[in-house]
Amino acid sequence: MKFRSIEGEQRYDALLRVASRTVVGLDFDGTLSPIVDDPAQAHIHPDAPDVLVELAEEVAAIAVITGRPARQALDLGGLEEVGDILQAAGKELFVFGQYGNERWSSGRRRILGARPPRGLATFERDLPRALRTAGAADAFVEDKGLAVAVHTRRLPDADAAFDRLLPPLRELARVHGLVLEPGRSVIEVRSAGSHKGMVVQRLSAVLDAEGFLFAGDDLGDVEAFEALDDLEKQGMAALRVCSASHEESALIGMSDVVVHGPAGVLDLLQTFARDARARR
Incomplete structure (x- = not known):
């Protein structure tokens, strides 16, 4: 250490x-x-x-x-x-x-x-369009029950996809009353x-x-x-x-x-x- x-x-x-x-x-x-x-x-x-x-x-x-x-x-x-x-x-x-x-x-x-937070179901409904618009339609989406995580690690340029997705997903989370938590090649959206x-x-x-x-x-x-x-x-x-x-x-x-x-x-x-x- x-x-x-x-x-x-x-x-x-x-x-x-x-x-x-x-x-x-x-x-x-x-x-x-x-x-x-x-x-x-x-x-x-x-x-x-x-x-x-x-x-x-x-x-x-x-x-x-x-x-x-x-x-x-x-x-x-x-x-x-x-x-x-x-x-x-x-x-x-x-x-x-x-x-x-x-x-x-x-x-x-x-x-x-x-219980799952309000807004999560509608966020998930709008998520595919946001992924397509950002050129990351193939990102792996993980449903955690109380949150949704979008993983870019499997995409050809994970870092670039992450950078493209961060602003629109942050705005989409805000619209649905949720918070966004960035991590290592993953963007998680959950309740506050x-x-x-x-x-x-x-x-x-x-x-x-x-x-x-x-x-x-x-x-x-x-x-x-x-x-x-x-x-x-x-x-x-x-x-x-x-x-x-x-x-x-x-x-x-x-x-x-x-x-x-x-x-x-x-x-x-x-x-x-x-x-x-x-x-x-």
Whole structure:
């Protein structure tokens, strides 16, 4: 791992001092799983379950906070099995899907979710025309139930298609009372009801946390980093981890630690667990 400054190292040390009262929040795509052309094939890194189990012994709780539907994250990550192990050890795993609009925990074992937002059905009705007009009719459209994601990764020039689509889809989302969330070769449209920063704030309060580590990789994680800024001002220890890649660097300037992809994230989490154990 690479600390961006001496302040990053100091924040890491401060978090170690309150490790047993720390919540670890993790994005899924690009953080726990690699970015792949087919979202349905984005399985969790093979080392992740063992690392999460090891980490759980040293922290208060672990939460996966993702734009994916919670059921997808559970299945692609084998997270129900991880949750079983953590629950038996007296720890809890949380999964927040669709930016917090869906919730699952290893203690409750069922997904609680909201209804699809108003305007989503009419947005989907108007979407094909917008794609054709932007010369991206072959973009892969993923229906998430509470959101719609338009993927440009499979198109011949993914970056150019993304740039062409962003303005018209932002306007179309506005017309239908929705918000747009850009990511790595993907544009997601959803309700304005929740975001990852709200999940971070809520979890820290409910669990009476003294520290919070969040790892993410793209623009959908900005609000989570900003929430850590606010919590830090209130006296909480906080660490912002960027899972960087050659495709996306939006979080680097906001981060305390930069690692390379899921393997780097897991290496950091394992190091944190071992450092925390050594300080007990």
